[in-house]
Amino acid sequence: MDARLAVRRKPQFRDEERALLATLNNLSGVQLDSVQILNLYDVFSASESDIESLSASIVCDDRVDDRITSEELTEILNSASGFLAVEPLPGQYDQRADAANQALRLVQPETEASIYSAVLYVFEPAQSDEARAAIRSFLINPVEAGEKDMKVLQAPATGSVEPLRQYPGFNELDEAGLEALLAERGMAMNLADLETIQEYFREEGRTPTDVELSVLDTYWSDHCRHTTFNTELTDIANEGSRFKDQLARALRRYDELRETNGRTHKPRTLMDMGTIMGRELRRTGVMDDQEVSEEINACSVYVDVSRGDGERSDALHGDGERSDVLHGDGERSDVLHGDGERSEPSPWLLMFKNETHNHPTEIEPFGGASTCLGGAIRDPLSGRSWVYQALRLSGAGDINTPREETLEGKLPQADISARATAGYSSYGNQIGLATTNVREFVHPGYVAKRMELGAVVAAAPVENVKRLEPAHGDVVIILGGRTGRDGIGGATGSSKAHNDTSLATSGAEVQKGNPVNERKIQRLFRNPEVAQMIVRCNDFGAGGVAVAVGELADSLDIHLERVPLKYAGLNAREIAISESQERMAVVVRAENAGRFIELAETENLEATQLAEVTDSGRLRMFNGEDLVLDLSRAFIDTNGAARSQSVSLVDAPMEAPHAAPASVAEALASPAGGSQEGMVEQFDSTVGRSTVLMPFGGKRQKTFEMASIQSLPVAGGTPTSSVMTYGYSPELASESPFLMGAYSVVEALARLTAAGADATTAWLTVQEYFQRLDQEPERWGEVTQAILGLLEAQDAFQVAAIGGKDSMSGTYGDGLHVPPTLVTFAVAVIDKADAISAAIPDAGLSLYLLPHTPLESGEPDYEALRTNFADFTALAARGEVRAASAVTQAGIGATIVNMVAGNGLGFTGSADISWVEAHLGGIVFAVSEGVTVPESARLLGQTTNDGELSFGAEHLSVDKALDIAEERYRSVFPLNDAAGEDLPDFATKLPEAQSPAEATAVSGDHSDAAEGTAPHVLLPVFPGTNSEYDMSEAFRAAGATTEFLVIRNLTPQMLEEDTQVFIDKLGTADILAFSGGFSLGDEPDGSAKFMAAFLRTPEVAQAVSSFVAGDGLVLGICNGFQALVKSGFLPYGDPSKLTETSPTLAHNRQLRHVSRIATTRVASVDSPWLATFTPGQTHLVPVSHGEGRFVVSEEDAKQLFAHHQVAFQYVDENEIPTMEAPANPNGSSYAIEGIISPDGRILGKMGHPERFRPGLMKNIPGIYSQDIFLNAVTYCKNRK
Template structure:
């Protein structure tokens, strides 16, 4: 086993500086003088020469890293090492192994990685222990010896799956506790009766664990499907009782009186009502329940047609929201990353391409001191920061534009974090086939391999959070975004998607749910399931979840085709199950049947639970009028800027974003909604999707009913403000509530909220066609606030998108508002009319800017509109400047508005960067300082204050080149552009589309590295294609996840391959070709020397001395063999 330590040089050790700052700020360690971070690698399976080459060209970069075979510590230094737990996905180690495999051309070596933290200063043992507690999250990592590296260990053969002898006679409560089951004691007794009376045998451990997963609240919505036997109301809740009566009347009209009353029925009744009345005519109806899906007509202008003769075709627009509250609470990076991954996989399994995402989260105050963290909890600041890193890392790697990011703060989210991802996807309807599985069909598993990470994800998310969760929860995956990206590419193949009868993702429940839901009768061969490593037993193979696997049902004649097509995309595809007609779900492992269950029993979803509901009277939900100043108001935690958070996310990838997450020339005003064009591979369109959200936890905790009404209407009003039409809006809801138990008053919280959401839908004639519930928001005696977040999605025109920042000086600023009635609700008919009027006036071009006001109030709304372009405003009004206004809009316009709008003139915009409110002037710079400063300690936007010039001597030298005029080429009418797509590349589609629109022939070549044979073939193909092309374009992304510890190392390793290097140099030197790179691709050009030297520099040669006035000519990479 070879070992090496790698440490960033002083001027580049930003991670160490950040951690030092965090430790001093959070722990108050005055004796901590300095801190160093080193990466330790252990590599097995390579020669000494290969190891030395890997150290210089992959594991380190000589310009920024120091390497050493040993760790040297000064007398006042102490160190500890942190490594991922066995079974957790280590992207750094995995990427290093992939790069080394390309370097050697042999089998993938074993690589382990660990992070070494070196502390300098006279720290006590207790202080060092506090540092370890701060750094190490026991859910996914553990401390290991500093000097010893983890070696490749031969896994022991797992024991046979145990039969639970005597199970049918055990005490149900004891069974639940002994096996850590999420199901109720009543469900356990139900299982006992089934095995005793029908199967007449004891179950296997796998069967019980599978049932626990399959019936979990996360998978089967157990709480939402609980029968409500009785509903009672306090006095003063008449408005809620009227909504309840409307619900009962609607049920009657729909002929559902014989169906049980459940929270789920209340959630779906609005959709059922509009579907029955014909008002929901664009809903795609399918047996597959992957995501909300609507049919949208799309006009496409192809290059071959004229602008006046567009092609019209139907597209499916899908959208989905998902929470990963429990996983993110205990392991923020993996939990948030797989929140997005899990959200993507739902519409992806519907064969649509996900192109835009939104993130809405809830947390306690992130400015809370570390010392005030509750036992059994992670600090709020750490959860917020690491979760943002996890979500953005996954999105940035997979190439998904994030259009909006928002975080709400409420002390109740200390109980458990709120982590929501919402995505929008689309595909031509002609490319999506919806079929029915038939006996003889086969189930193929496509994508990533199975590991222990992810075992228990569904059941863990269904449990109440306790103070032992950090010690006992190992079910949080890290996620492998590049692999899910490969599935996205595969599913853009229309020939392939038309052959899929039904598809399901490997989310919560793994094989047992993903395959178990596809058909009533199945035989699953767990031995065929690809594994990340040996040693997994049958139970683990059956229930481990994953973001990056799909199960597809196809005709058996298509097996070879799917395997071949998956292989082209660098994916594994295996036949794992057969559809039968037995009426049973059967799983075999090592030749033995370990699951054999009746489908009729499985589909009962356990015992039908019952509950009683009592709705308490609510308090006046309106916030009290504040008398603080405008700067104080803007600096408050519920109003302040979140740009530092949003900047961590990529809003540009895909080249479809219409409204930038921060508008104006100063890029700081957030829009009301995210807007993106549909993801066309060819041609152009004006069709776009608008998505917005609505929710206020402080309002909801006072009245869940009003909170939900306002959430729905706020999401709708935001979409309208951004340019959508009200009647085109479709909704999806996210419910998150405390553990309800058997308390009728706690059951009254979601009951009232769902009635509020129904009331808003019924009144606006809009429907929630999707949703997700999470009912485990409790920690000991703490509860999350009643949470119902509404997401509004509408197709529309990109040309009608409106951003809220003021556009010019001298325009008029006006207010339009719908007043509230005695029940603190709007007149919905007037609101609908106003929304339609606003849309029509927008179509006519009457608005320069439009902004929904919301909870922050009028003064904050006008301030944010001023910030984007640093345009001031002079406002005079008798309106309360700080009061919440959920049914009001601010308009910037140059022409007078029609009288039917009943707009109230407020004032006008000015070129002077100041805001004058009722005669009091505020400099915009002062307001910006207040607005942007609050979250600076959590999500910094300003560069480090440390003077790096004292650490690094930067020498700037001009680069000169000889003039060279390219000869006119006549042999080709269109240049051929080769665009390699490496694992982690995510902008190849954007690049190819841009070149095609410019008149070139663009070819995307997928680099495959599943085996040494794949690598050899890919290197050969890449070199050949380069020699056949005039332009080589390296697109952007995060090749191999920008690991190990540096960007573009994977691409650079491929470029340095002698065969590829010769082809590139031939293109440049002999054929007058062009080599381009963007983002990750440009980084590869720099790291190989192609920029700025025009040659490939071999890192094994002498490192260039940047202090010399004229650097020597770099040595090109030697050609070990002639190109093929």
């Protein structure tokens, strides 16, 4: 049967409707009284039991949702003054529908049903044509979605296989004919490329196939082959710039470096210019730690990693018993290991990569930004490394621009910025990647095309990465996601400029990401057996099969009919070039192929043998028996026609000069000075148990940190940490590309130095983003000047860019261009004990400035900077720096405001300082009185404890300064600062103290545990789980053994098998722990539905109930807590007691993700998990979730408190439970953060104590371990 299911939130949960109503009423001409939001699910080929299961618990949660009958839906539509139904475009990945399909197969394994989702918006009263158009424009981005016909119930058509085009007269086409073909096909290549192809096929004696033309267009695109950066610069005219002398000097140095590095026979190119310093430093031995390989996945360097940092970790590697197994086979152990003690350093590879998705994010912000991060992750992941650290930069126009001023064919800047933020953060939050440094630049040029830039850091033991050569007979395996039409043209489209039709015509070029799948690949590659099988690996990016597989070896036979497809109907051309997110192509020896595929299946991944390595010297593609591509490798590697270009170095047309702010207050209100806390807080910053500095430091969490610092992913912990910073000034970009390039290095190294790293040890990677260059010499000169500035700075500091990406498509129409953009990322390794926060901790400290005064020309004074950086590093090495920050573009005063805001301090400054001066390259630092500082340091003033700021004649409070800084971005990225009502006495008073006998009766004996068998913890891993390693580490540090059990659902047989394995393993476990994550992306429209459905299956529910009755302990954190609540194991301990009015977890009050540190108070100790705590004791705990609001009726809340089932509550600075944000970060009823079952054996909580270990989050005063894990382990040991 076919059916349409409709669901609407119950009245008390309609926050999204209320928020949307307010937003729509801000649109021109819109005056609505109400908006209804109904989620629709069209179900096809379903049985009655399928429909019943979907309605009962999958698409509807009776505690939160109202089911709308078909009759009620008809009545709503007939009586509505207006409605709009929106559905994804055919072929686009729909995570909600996918999750519904997977959840249905969990409870109905043999179902043949298919599910498609949509959203229905109902409006009252009737609106004008203008208002309806505004509403439609806001709710539908034509790149990703379209209007749904509510009169039709029909599965979307996927299309039939289109026949491949033929080109019988191709070899005879004249220039005009080739030009016409280029235009007709919308190719990214130019005429010279197509003429080269024509000549090749004349020599081959045949005409090209449709697949061959498309594959070559993809291979030779700027995106895949850096065509622009590899163009020969035949003549560089240096006559019209005010930096003529400096540019001449830089060009001479470039030519000297070409000579000394034997490059004079190579063409002069932007690529050569940008990478020459790396060659030079390798030649001189200054940089002897770079890994140089034919397999270029990401920047890769050798580092020594210490193991253990004082936290105990039992047998995390190779104990052959309970070590990190997948399905209890007693074999696989986790490679990232440690023993809790310092040991001899071991060799690791540190990898880092930056990536932009400017084109896709501009036209489809959510999907484009999410796949920006997904693509950045896959590069080092293909190098067999674990990605654990991310930094995100973006460029936008003024997001406060009125919507009616949006350019034709463009989305409003506010929409792009908000949706891109949601997309990038959603991907990172789901996959489990800590993003700890986030900033959006503002410049009117980014209206031309947004900048969406991600950078990641990864690491792996050297022993896991085998750099081998593919050999004849090897096989290529693809694993991960499937291929569809979405993504066709991704590489070529990103290489083009935009125009006013891009939104309407570019939809197929943008894919939706599936982070759940990519997480599975991460887990697989973390297995050393898998990693060491890989001969070579490539991730699937914009080039699809053609590039990802085609690059792996010189000679290949590829079988397109073997590619797993999302749906039928794709022809060979589409299969060959469609971009595919979340896929990898790996070369393995033929004898290892079966084992590799077997191991992939243990991680719930599809893996298929797709190709064979041959010795033909040709790339061939077959589609069944048809040979659809047969190209010489030598021809492919020409990268098309040789390109050359003359360059003219002239001053860019001067924009209005950047006026320095007149006051510190004005600087705080500027784009550079404004706080973006409401945006930054949406990114999970603590997952991975590695965050050394939170994004915002201080007890008030208001000091924005200058660097991302994470400890490497070594199980058991390590002091070895990576630091990543960036440098870029949009203001300088408008003034001079040469200065911009130079100062990007200066600023990145200043930030790195201020964070505690030694700038002389840094590695760099660079992102270039410029207007479309065409054949305009002055435009090429803009890029050349930036690269020459970069070159001089690298030379001056003796550091080098060893990687980077370029994008030359920042043009809209004929006259709007992005500003010259060259972002430098700096990476270094430090001991986490040496990390320096920008948050000044105390009053009575002296603040100094290590100034940087540019040369008269505006160039950096490199000699002074080198001295300053060295002096500061020496001072920091003595442990005398209490806090430090690089000076930002907003000036010295704004930098100090940021530094004191975290702890609410004041500052009294000298009268003779220019507080609004930027001093890029300068460092402000705090020391105790009497500390000897470098001679060049200038005293700025002292910190006070009164919260008052004095900058000469300008005075304001720190709270007022924060208000000013937070105002600019508040309308698009609201702060989490909602007020709350007072709580009743029953929710604020603490339970009476228990006698020792009573406490022991409830919580067990927690005296010193006897040495004995370590308790064993079972950790199920569901699709979307992302905190299992953190949870495992926390338990192992407490003395337990752990094992993972991946719950697979690729086939009904796998699911049935793993369900039984789960039940069997409970029999040997002492503790069952459900980790955090986003079960199936928190879809369909609700958190942990897949996990809850699993727990509610009769056999699993019975097994867990028996486990608890046998004195087993159960823990659920975040997603795990959601699953326990939604299954009924909390608060009742019994799923059968679940009702429509039971407590639940809902969307956060502010309808977005929140990641920060929360203070919680112990409200009960009636559990083994809580036994060593005391009522009223407080902990600082990381929180990171989008659906963490615990909702409970007053009657049920009274019962929970009366029976001591409330374990933890959110409290304010006075340690009183509160409903006010951000102390109560999600708006949980009665400030409840965690609860226990009636018998105390089951604990669920939203906070993440497993993410803390000593030395992490060191910019949060007073943080320490909330060791529920040790309590449980001690209980189990004494019980035994």
